[in-house]
Amino acid sequence: MGPKANLQSMASVCSLRLQTTLLRRHRSPSYVSKCRNRSILCFQNIQTDRDSRNGFKEESIRRRRDVLIQFLFCGSSFHSIFAGSASAETDLKEDFRIYSDDSNKFQISIPQEWLVGAGEPNGYKSVTAFYPTEASNSNVSVVITGLGPDFTRLESFGKVDAFAESLVSGLDRSWQRPPGLAAKLLDSKAGNGLYYIEYSLQNPGESCRHIFSAIGMASNGWYNRLYTVTGQFLEEESEIYRSKIEKSVSSFKLF
Structure with a gap:
């Protein structure tokens, strides 16, 4: 599985976990806000990992x-x-x-x-x-x-x-x-x-x-x-x- 597929898999797992947690708990404003922040942080980490991998690949090719x-x-x-x-x-x-x-x-x-x-x-x-x-x-x-x-x-x-x-x-x-x-x-x-x-x-x-x-x-x-x-x-x-x-x-x- 390549870097792109790995990143897509990570995103799917993160999204599924957030959705499951939301279904099990009450949708209070404070909790929704907290989950939103966690979701943003998760995808920020994925994007950082993607950028790091792409940067390494470009440097290797160069x-x-x-x-x-x-x-x-x-x-x-x-x-x-x-x-x-x-x-x-x-x-x-x-x-x-x-x-x-x-x-x-x-x-x-x-x-x-x-x-x-x-x-x-x-x-x-x-x-x-x-x-x-x-x-x-x-x-x-x-x-x-x-x-x-x-x-x-x-x-x-x-x-x-x-x-x-x-x-x-x-x-x-x-x-x-x-x-x-x-x-x-x-x-x-x-x-x-x-x-x-x-x-x-x-x-x-x-x-x-x-x-x-x-x-x-x-x-x-x-x-x-x-x-x-x-x-x-x-x-x-x-x-x-x-x-x-x-x-x-x-x-x-x-x-």
């Missing part, structure tokens, strides 16, 4: 959305990273190779000629990036971050459509005066145990940045971890990188 916004910003603002060693095996099909990370239990297909960079682990966070050899703002990154005990599954963030809408609206600052970052949701879907989100980001006077993102969750045996895969390219580089980045992000798998 906090979860902020967690995801932080993770996505980490991936979408990534441009370059120092190259590091990592295990990889080659897949010759369509000029892609499979990168496997045995310690973090994921794999992803990346363009054959792209470089791999791994950041130094920082507490519960690690970053792995894939980027072209030529100078470019386009790349794919995998950010892994530890989660609190209240995040037990991906649905803890909400259903994919509602989550994506809330997330992108949380990034959008185009309504400010002067306008800030404009964020636009393009697509969202769930599949293979992951959330897939497509959206765009554009600062005033700058090129539009297109984002493909895959979000998943897995446990390392001690705590749950959030995997945020972010592929990005500038609008003017769409013909060169769009299909590569889209395929790379959609190939991400946890094992």
